[in-house]
Amino acid sequence: MAGYNLKEVMNKPERLSAGHRMCAGCGATIGIRAVLRALHEGDHAVIGNATGCLEVSSFMYPYTAWEDSYIHNAFENAGATLSGVETAYRALKKRGRLPENENFKFITFGGDGGTYDIGFQSLSGAMERGHDMVYVCYDNGAYMNTGIQRSSATPQFADTTTTPVGKMSNGKVQTRKDLAAIIAEHHVPYVAQTTFTKDFKDIHIKSEKAIYTEGAAFLNVLAPCPRGWRYETSEIMKICQLAIDTCYWPMFEVDHGNWRLTYEPKKKLPIEDFLREQGRFKHLFKPGCEDLIAQFQEEVDRRWEDLLFRCSR
Amino acid sequence: MRTDISNINEQSPCEDLTEGLMIFAGGTSKQFKTGEWRVATPVFDKDKCKQCLLCAPVCPDGCIPVHDGRREDFDMDHCKGCGICEKACPFGAITMTS
Amino acid sequence: MSKKDRMSGNEAVAYAIRQVNPDVMPAFPITPSTEIPQLVSTYIANGEMDTEFIPVESEHSSMSAAVGAEAAGARSMTATSSCGLAFMWEELLVAASNRLPIVLTLVNRTLSGPININCDHSDGMGARDTGWIQIYAENNQEAYDNYIQAFPIAEDKRVHLPVMVCQDGFITSHAVQNILLEDDKDVKEFVGEYHPEEFLLNPGKPVAVGPYAVSNYSMEAKYNQEAAMIRSREVIKEVAARFREKFGRGFDFFEEYRCEDADYIMLIMGSAAGTAKQAADDLRDKGMKVGVLKLRVFRPFPAEEIAAALSKCKAVAVMDRCESYNGHGGPLASEVPAALFMNKVYTEVVNYVYGLAGRDFTTETAAGIFEELEDVVENKKQVRQCTYVGLRSKEGQ
Structure with missing residues (x-):
């Protein structure tokens, strides 16, 4: 892989056009732009998409925001759909029906609803079969398109419309599923977890590896949602930084079975710093809820230690 | 076709x-033209800009055009006014106005 | 030159798949269609064809992958039965509304519950309003012939709709019958090569598939889809005519067996048509004027043609191998009388539900139904509509 140069990558033509209808300040499209910048110029792509915010906003007839070929099929089958496209590519290449000197790459995007939950089987199948494609989850930790219902990616204690905080409820009961680790256990060539950092180097390098590593690859991108998380739209970069500095969202990759941390905070911040910024955790800061924050911290610590152990082998 | x-x-x-x-x-x-949604508008101060380009990747709408390694003024036809770029600029070259 | 052979319906379809050698075939096993992906995989393993087979993890994914592959520009197909088709249901609609000429070979089996592996038409009938063309076979020969005709129908520019070719589970799929197989070269020539005008993998010519569309576009889009289904009628007839010319057999929308002067006609689909024809022969020998209308094309529904074919007889037995659970008979019981009424044909109609979950349908039973029709006309016998043929009941229907 070539060295990373922000100026060079920002010079590339946009592959996600403006005019899409995602909310102001949306994290998902920041992530999609970053992933698409990792495509080499001259390479074509077919983009897949699970139903969700991104789909209904980026291809509202007759307006497509995608400069490349694009296919949305349904909510739960982005993995299977793109595996069909990728197989067609191999079939048509084999039979001489496509020009030999033109390359296509296959990238599919799904929210955490379409990826962790309803599309989990389809994703698992596509990864296990080893299609030469990248599945990118833009994880905003709830079903945002239908109005902020909990998913298996939603963090514990989050206030969502199906885990509302009330007299008898502190928000979501369960902790979040660790999907990147689950896909890593499929033993695909490349899995990584990332989010937005100041210079976007981490997400760029991981995207490039995911796209240009032969075989199935998976990227899990933390993509904050200002409406669902309840913070000011302008604060997204601060929130992402707190997510990684508190180790709520560790940055790592699993490259051909080798687990590696790609970012280790100089000083691990307490989880309150991440939670305090978001309205969905407001109830945790009422007097008497200290034990809930302690419980959250304990889970973050346990997972972080577990990851450090995996990366030390 | x-x-x-x-x-x-x-x-x-x-x-x-x-x-x-x-x-x-x-x-x-x-x-x-999603620019019609905008309630706050970023104003670009060319003189303060050091062309570090940290603002360009944070835009959800790709409204900061970059050519020859230099950013240009905002695409106001599409900017939704989220204000992320203002926070990303280390030099105070972007100011949100209502 | 045709070649005489003996094989089962599944083997016949797999043989045709080898001859067509489609670009991509995702599939998932389910009784009684499992042999089709098995046989195709074996052909591929032995180098007799080079279709890219995707061993998907479910039927939902097999149709999802077929949608992706077809949109990408590859001739794509799959095979399934029963619950597998039900699991695909959402994707059947997507395939049709995206106007993708996918071919699905359906081996008809009852839907759960109870879980049962035998034939009825509840799977195909459950998908009757998904926008697919549906063609039913009486025997392995027709299953073979219909599969070969499916691609030219689906891929015709006037159509661009998916086609489901159906045969009866076990009765046709597993029973070995005599068959005429055509030369590989002739079949390939008949089917032709697939070169879509627009497709995802066309470098520099991006395509976007599967939009969100507001109401002001959606209703017009749905009408356009229906218009394609209407246009498919002429294409189905053209392809059938071309097939007859080249290979010397086959029908358009239906086969009229000894119907010309018939007083009593049984309208039936699938393998039981063979039984009905035998019963008709037996009764003709006794001097009773009876015939069989074997419906081949269920979608598009050939309403006018059926009305014309039934306009001269005294009574029709409409045979449903499927229950609709609507208190009003099976799908044919709804659609055939509607076709007659809307074409101002007022022939007497009696509906029967038969053969559910593999229950036998015999020539004696069929003959009994013809005789009951005569009783209705001649003696004004009052019969209950939607009677379950051969049902054990204390009411003694």
């Missing part, structure tokens, strides 16, 4: 819609 979406609108007869509602073109969304 390439699609020119300027021939398609919500009053078009069924014969003028594309087969399977596919669009045989890329990037047609540029014709939809």
Whole structure:
């Protein structure tokens, strides 16, 4: 892989056009732009998409925001759909029906609803079969398109419309599923977890590896949602930084079975710093809820230690 | 059979819609001006800008055009006014105004 | 030159798949269609064809992958039965509304519950309003012939709709019958090569598939889809005519067996048509004027043609191998009388539900139904509509 140069990558033509209808300040499209910048110029792509915010906003007839070929099929089958496209590519290449000197790459995007939950089987199948494609989850930790219902990616204690905080409820009961680790256990060539950092180097390098590593690859991108998380739209970069500095969202990759941390905070911040910024955790800061924050911290610590152990082998 | 979406609108007869509602073109969304949604507007101060480009990747809408390694003024046809770029600029070259 | 052979319906379809050698075939096993992907995989393993087979993890994914592959520009197909088709249901609609000429070979089996592996038409009938063309076979020969005709129908520019070719589970799929197989070269020539005008993998010519569309576009899009289904009628007839010319057999929308002067006609689909024809022969020998209308094309529904074919007889037995659970008979019981009424044909109609979940349908039973029709006309016998043929009941229907 070539060295990373922000100026060079920002010079590339946009592959996600403006005019899409995602909310102001949306994290998902920041992530999609970053992933698409990792495509080499001259390479074509077919983009897949699970139903969700991104789909209904980026291809509202007759307006497509995608400069490349694009296919949305349904909510739960982005993995299977793109595996069909990728197989067609191999079939048509084999039979001489496509020009030999033109390359296509296959990238599919799904929210955490379409990826962790309803599309989990389809994703698992596509990864296990080893299609030469990248599945990118833009994880905003709830079903945002239908109005902020909990998913298996939603963090514990989050206030969502199906885990509302009330007299008898502190928000979501369960902790979040660790999907990147689950896909890593499929033993695909490349899995990584990332989010937005100041210079976007981490997400760029991981995207490039995911796209240009032969075989199935998976990227899990933390993509904050200002409406669902309840913070000011302008604060997204601060929130992402707190997510990684508190180790709520560790940055790592699993490259051909080798687990590696790609970012280790100089000083691990307490989880309150991440939670305090978001309205969905407001109830945790009422007097008497200290034990809930302690419980959250304990889970973050346990997972972080577990990851450090995996990366030390 | 390439699609020119300027021939398609919500009053078009069924014969003028594309087969399977596919669009045989890329990037047609540029014709939809999301700038109308904006309540706060970023103002770009060219003199303060050091061309570090940290603002360009944070825009959810790709409204900070970059050419020859230099950013240009905002694409106001599409900027939704989220204010992320203002916070990303280390030099105070972007100010949100209402 | 045709070649005489003996094989089962599944083997016949797999043989045709080898001859067509489609680009991509995702599939998931389910009784009684499992042999089709098995046989195709074996052909591929032995180098007799080079279709890219995707061993998906479910039927939902097999149709999802077929949608992706077809949109990408590859001739794509799959095979399934029963619950597998039900699991695909959402994707059947997507395939049709995206106007993708996918071919699905359906081996008809009852839907759960109870879980049962035997034939009825509840799977295909459950998908009757998904926008697919549906063609039913009486025997392995027709299953073979219909599969070969499916691609030219689906891929015709006037159509661009998916086609489901159906045969009866076990009765046709597993029973070995005599068959005429055509030369590989002739079949390939008949089917032709697939070169779509627009497809995802066309470099520099991006396509966007599967939009969100507001109401002002959606209703017009749905009408356009229906218009394609209407246009498919002429294409189905053209392809059938071309097939007859080249290979010397086959029908358009239906086969009229000894119907010309018939007083009593049984309208039936699938393998039981063979039984009905035998019963008709037996009764003709006794001097009773009876015939069989074997419906081949269920979608598009050939309403006018059926009305014309039934306009001269005294009574029709409409045979449903499927229950609709609507208190009003099976799908044919709804659609055939509607076709007659809307074409101002007022022939007497009696509906029967038969053969559910593999229950036997015999020539004696069929003959009994013809005789009951005569009783209705001649003696004004009052019969209950939607009677379950051969049902054990204390009411003694």
